[in-house]
């Protein structure tokens with residue numbers, strides 16, 4: 001658990017972070033979102049003490065971070081940043097192995113861990129372990145950056161726009177990866193982005209920041225339904241809030257389930273159970289249908305999604 | 316045997332052969348001087364001059380490297396940042412003041428001989444190394460440093476495992492420049508009484524003996540080429556050890 005209480009950070013005259021209070025529960029993903037220069041990175045850097053805070057209290061698992069040994073504090077926090085910060089003179093494997101090595105793991109254990117992580121992030125170990133960062137694409141480098149942050153199985157993950165500067169498709173793939181990993185590992189995560197869609201997708205709770213302050217700290221659903229101020233409302237975009245809300249829920253959560261899965265009718269228009277309501281809505285619009293069968297990966301029809309139901313859920 | 320060491324080894328061979336074999340060329344050099352003058356520089360053997368020249372350059376380069384590297388590292392640490400602008404200005408002086416001027420200034424302060432030459436060489440040689448140390452360290456992607464620190468490396472680990480390996484090639488290039496300049500400057504040191512391969516050149520110029528000048532110049536040239544190709548080989552070796560930086 002990470003608790004910030006009335007935390008401020010000043011750079012000379014500039015107050016980059018202004019008396020913010022924020023609690024990130026164990027296992028929760030908190031996304032800091034806001035426009036450029038609002039103090040997101042500064043907030044993150046105060047948590048691992050890359051920047052000392054000027055005022056207030058920061059506690060990790062109940063302990064004041066100023067009282068914890070600096071190296072120890074950081075070794076327990078995975079850190080991934082935009083631009084990755086991979087070491088160009090080290091191979092991918094050695095980059096990922098950094099924190100385990102600093103913690104003095106045995107060689108065999110480190111190697112096994114590197115292989116496991118490369119697999120987890122969809123990079124074949126045989127192909128990528130011995131490459132150098134310069135030989136990777138942007139998306140691959142970001143994956144390695146995330147793998148490096150996860151390497152020593154830290155309790156806490158700090159991620160500062162780890163998927164920034166990527167094309168939309170690669171970005172979405174990495175977000176899916178992140179969701180999948182997060183469902184499995186449940187790390188206490190603070191994730192920084194200025195992309196509200198990324199925030200809505202990844203967050204258990206979102207903290208909207210502006211000019212060093214937190215304007216609203218709430219679930220994606222609540223941020224969309226009850227924006228606390230005009231700024232938050234404009235950030236989520238008042239026009240397509242409905243679609244964003246629909247994007248938060250999967251079809252499986254809303255459909256009417258058949259008592260028994262049945263064989264799906266081939267060729268018939270359908271949606272996947274894991275698709276979002278937004279995708280289902282789009283299919284209904286496009287195909288002019290008021291009802292869609294819901295199928296799973298094996299081609300079994302699990303239920304149906306009706307337009308009435310969808311309407312009610314996104315109201 | 317790594318191939319990049321072959322070139323410096325060959326040049327070294329030529330240099331040593333030159334030092335030992337020049338006297339044998341007396342009959343060919345005879346036409347360059349009028350009958351009453353000696354043909355081969357007689358005062359010291361070329362080997363003695365070469366060794367003394369090398370020693371001057373090596374010791375001053377070692378001192379310059381130590382001080383410049385230490386200083387460059389110090390002013391890029393958080394506690395030394397206040398001195399960074401001063402160090403940068405100092406480093407850029409090296410590009411405006413010619414090395415001869417440093418020698419000329421050394422005389423009134425310290426007199427004649429090996430000592431003042433050594434000090435002048437060390438001081439002047441410091442500048443290119445300092446400049447490249449600063450450039451190398453400041454040229455590192457800030458994200459790399461942030462990641463290294465943020466993931467729990469101590470400041471000495473960041474320096475030794477990340478910053479110096481990444482800046483090493485640029486620093487090495489600075490040392491190379493420094494040594495190359497100082498091989499030439501040390502030769503001019505003969506004018507203020509240092510014993511170097513510049514001796515025959517100066518003596519030749521003073522007495523109008525072209526053969527002396529030629530012998531000194533050839534050996535200085537060979538020495539410069541040998542040392543430069545040695546650095547070239549070192550750089551190749553460096554690249555081989557850190558392949559990530561070459562591609």
Ligand SMILES: Nc1ncnc2c1ncn2[C@@H]1O[C@H](COP(=O)(O)OP(=O)(O)OP(=O)(O)O)[C@@H](O)[C@H]1O
Pocket residue numbers: 011014015016034035036037038039040041042043194
């Ligand atoms: N080291 C520093 N020295 C002085 N001012 C700083 C420093 N770091 C940040 N600031 C200032 O603090 C404010 C917040 O910066 P911060 O990096 O936290 O913004 P951000 O929300 O991460 O923005 P972005 O989305 O562009 O990364 C900015 O006004 C910035 O200029």
Ligand SMILES: [Mg+2]
Pocket residue numbers: 040041042160
């Ligand atoms: Mg930032």
